[in-house]
Amino acid sequence: MKKQVLLVVILLLPALIYLFFSTGKHGMMHLPVYYPEGVKTVVINGKEKTDTVYHVIPPFKFINQDGDTVTEKEFENKIVVADFFFTTCPTICPKMMKQMGRVNDTIKDSTNFLIISHTVNPMHDSVPVLAEYANYIHADAKRWMLVTGDKKDIYDIGIDGYKLAVDEDPRAPGGFLHSELFVLVDKERRIRGYYDGTDSTAVSKLINDINILTAEYQSRTPKPKLYQKHQ
Secondary structure, eight states: HHHHHHHHHHHHHHHHHHHHHHHOSSSSSOOOOOOEEEEEEETTTTTEEEEEEOOOOOOOOEEETTTTTEEGGGGTTEEEEEEOOTOOOOOSHHHHHHHHHHHHHHTTOOOSEEEEEEETTTTTTTTTHHHHHHHOOOOOOOEEEEEEEEEHHHIIIIIIIIIEEEEEEETSSEEEEEEOOOEOOOSSBEEEEETTTTTTTHHHHHHHHHHHHHHHHHSOOOOOOOOOOOO
C-alpha cells in the first residue's frame, strides 16, 4: 500500500510543482514570461517596488496582403500569435498554415486577438502573391495578416524579436530556413509561449493558453462598483 501511495506521489509531483509556480493568489493559471532582461525600481505611495523587465517585440513596419502598412500600433491591446513562412515552401509551411487556420477559426469572433505571419522570401512574396495565398488559406487581414517588407527587417525581427531562426539557404528545400514555431505574445509585446506549428497537440495547447492569457487580462479589469440606493 505504501509503495502505491509513493508511486502516485511521484507521478503527481511534477504537475503539483507546475501548479504551485503557475497559479496566482486567486488560484488562476498564469503563463510564463520569457527572457527577463533586468529589474527596475519604482516608487508607489512612497514605497519602493522592484519589477522584472522582460524582452519585448520591437517596433516594426511591414505591408500586409491588402497592401496596407502594418506597424506595432495595429497590435496595441491585442494578444498576438506570430510565425514565419513563405508561399512556395514545399515542406512544413502547408502544415503550419493548416494549424494556424485552426487558431484563426477558434478566435474569429474575438476583438482582442490577431495573427501575423511573416514571409522569409519577400523578393517573391509580393502583395499580390500574398493576397492570392491569403485567399487560398482563408486569411482575412482583419484577423490574420500575412506580411512582407524589407528582408533585413523581417530577419531582424525574427532573430532578435521573436528569437527564432530564419535564414536564406540554397541547400534547404525551397531555398529558405525558418522555424516551425508559433509564438504567443501578450498585450505588452512580451513572449508568453512557443508551440510547434506542425503538431496538432501543440497547437491545441496554444489555443488553451490563449484562453488562459485572456482570462489573466480579464482578472485585471477593475469591476464596476455597486452603489446602494439611499432610502
